[in-house]
Every structure is written in structure tokens, then in C-alpha cells.
Amino acid sequence: MNPAAYLEMANTESAHWWFAARRDILNHLIGKFGLPASARILEAGSGTGGNLAMLAAHGEVSAIEMDEVACRIASENTGGRFDLRRGCFPDDIPFKGETFDLIGMFDVLEHVEQDVETLRALRGLLAPGGRMLITVPAYQWMWSAHDVFLHHKRRYTAKSLRKALADAGLRVERVSYFNMWLLPLAMLARLKDRMTPGARSPGSAVPSAFVNRVLFSIFRSERHLLDGFALPAGVSLLAVARCDHA
Numbered sequence: 001m002n003p004a005a006y007l008e009m010a011n012t013e014s015a016h017w018w019f020a021a022r023r024d025i026l027n028h029l030i031g032k033f034g035l036p037a038s039a040r041i042l043e044a045g046s047g048t049g050g051n052l053a054m055l056a057a058h059g060e061v062s063a064i065e066m067d068e069v070a071c072r073i074a075s076e077n078t079g080g081r082f083d084l085r086r087g088c089f090p091d092d093i094p095f096k097g098e099t100f101d102l103i104g105m106f107d108v109l110e111h112v113e114q115d116v117e118t119l120r121a122l123r124g125l126l127a128p129g130g131r132m133l134i135t136v137p138a139y140q141w142m143w144s145a146h147d148v149f150l151h152h153k154r155r156y157t158a159k160s161l162r163k164a165l166a167d168a169g170l171r172v173e174r175v176s177y178f179n180m181w182l183l184p185l186a187m188l189a190r191l192k193d194r195m196t197p198g199a200r201s202p203g204s205a206v207p208s209a210f211v212n213r214v215l216f217s218i219f220r221s222e223r224h225l226l227d228g229f230a231l232p233a234g235v236s237l238l239a240v241a242r243c244d245h246a
Contacts, residue, residue, distance in 0.1 A: 006070045013050035021219035028223040039101040045108030049074025090118040099127040105134045110152045119168035126243035134239045170241035177234030
């Protein structure tokens with residue numbers, strides 16, 4: 001990922017509506033998994049650590065991150081509470097010989113050239129019956145300068161994400177789009193970018209308090225819809241997959 005993006009993330013992910021609402025949605029979904037109190041949880045691609053405290057409410061948390069600066073920021077921001085290890089997907093993944101009840105990969109897979117191989121390697125770290133929870137950006141036609149800034153390799157559809165998970169030997173439990181309510185706004189923003197020569201991603205600056213609160217509330221409201229429905233469209237996708245191997 002662009003080094004500037006890590007610094008931007010560190011400065012905004014605690015307050016920015018998108019990070020905060022996504023955290024609440026993930027927290028809600030994980031709470032439905034019925035994990036044991038002793039659950040081991042791995043975040044694959046933890047960035048600057050904004051999800052670690054949320055995950056710690058559900059079990060013992062470890063993390064993998066490729067970028068040295070992001071690792072240092074995450075450790076500083078979380079007071080060294082978590083086992084953070086440097087690694088690279090798919091060939092240099094630490095925690096060999098260990099297993100986890102849940103592996104989270106939150107808007108990371110799109111950064112990895114070898115996505116199926118990475119999912120297959122992470123599958124080897126799942127305990128029998130363990131789950132993988134993944135989020136990725138949706139729709140290649142939504143590609144923008146922001147994807148370039150973040151060094152994305154691709155965006156996904158429900159079909160392509162299901163195929164990647166199945167090809168990695170995972171049993172797909174569910175796939176759903178999310179951030180559905182704000183999809184029309186995102187489409188307008190992409191159209192504006194394309195009509196502006198030399199448009200460059202504005203990044204993830206936190207908007208005014210009022211706008212930030214409104215967007216947070218709209219996005220976060222989807223968490224209960226996701227309990228019982230696969231949403232038909234959205235800016236992002238989420239997937240839950242299981243490992244049934246002994």
C-alpha cells in the first residue's frame with residue numbers, strides 16, 4: 001500500500017465515518033459467531049491497528065502486517081498489547097504451526113497480487129471449523145484514483161469473491177454486498193472523478209462533524225440488515241467462509 005496511505009489511516013481511522021461504521025458492522029457480525037471466550041483471532045493485514053481493540057472483545061488477538069511503519073504505529077497505538085508480526089502474503093506468513101478460530105482480513109485481499117494463494121495459505125492457520133471473515137471493495141467499474149492511491153490490484157463481485165474462496169479450499173457460508181445506502185453517492189463521486197482531468201484521490205480526510213456523523217449513521221444502520229439478508233448491491237463486499245479440514 002502507498003506509505004502515505006498508512007499515515008493517513010493512522011490519523012483518521014478512529015474517527016472517520018467509514019472506518020468507524022465498518023468496525024461496528026464487523027463487531028456486530030463477529031458477535032453472532034458464538035466464539036468461545038478462549039477464541040484465538042488473527043487479523044491478516046492489520047495496518048495501523050484500528051481494528052485490534054474491537055477484535056479483542058471477542059478473544060485473544062494476534063496480527064500480521066507487511067509494512068514496518070504500520071506495525072510500529074499499531075504497536076504504539078495499542079500499547080504493545082497484541083502479538084504483531086511482520087509478514088508477507090502469500091509466501092512469508094508467520095504463526096506456522098498455530099491455529100485460529102477466526103481470521104479477519106479487512107480490505108486487504110485487493111492489495112495482494114496472489115489472492116487465491118494467500119487465502120489458501122491463511123486457510124492452513126484456521127482451526128477445524130474456524131471461520132474467515134473478509135471485506136473487499138466491490139465492482140471493477142467503480143475503479144477510481146483512490147484505488148490507484150491505495151495500490152489496489154482489483155475490485156470484486158460476489159461471484160469473483162466466491163470463486164476465490166472456493167478455489168482456496170474454503171466453504172463459503174455467505175457473501176453479501178454492504179455499504180448499500182451510500183452506493184449512489186459513491187457512483188456520483190466516481191463520475192465526477194472521471195470528468196475531471198488529472199483527478200487524484202482526496203484520500204480519507206475526516207469531513208465536518210455533521211457530515212461525518214450522518215454518513216456514519218447511514219452506513220452503520222446496515223448492520224442489522226446483514227443479520228438476515230444478503231444485500232444485492234454496495235460499495236463493498238463481505239464474506240464468511242469456513243475451514244472443515246481436520
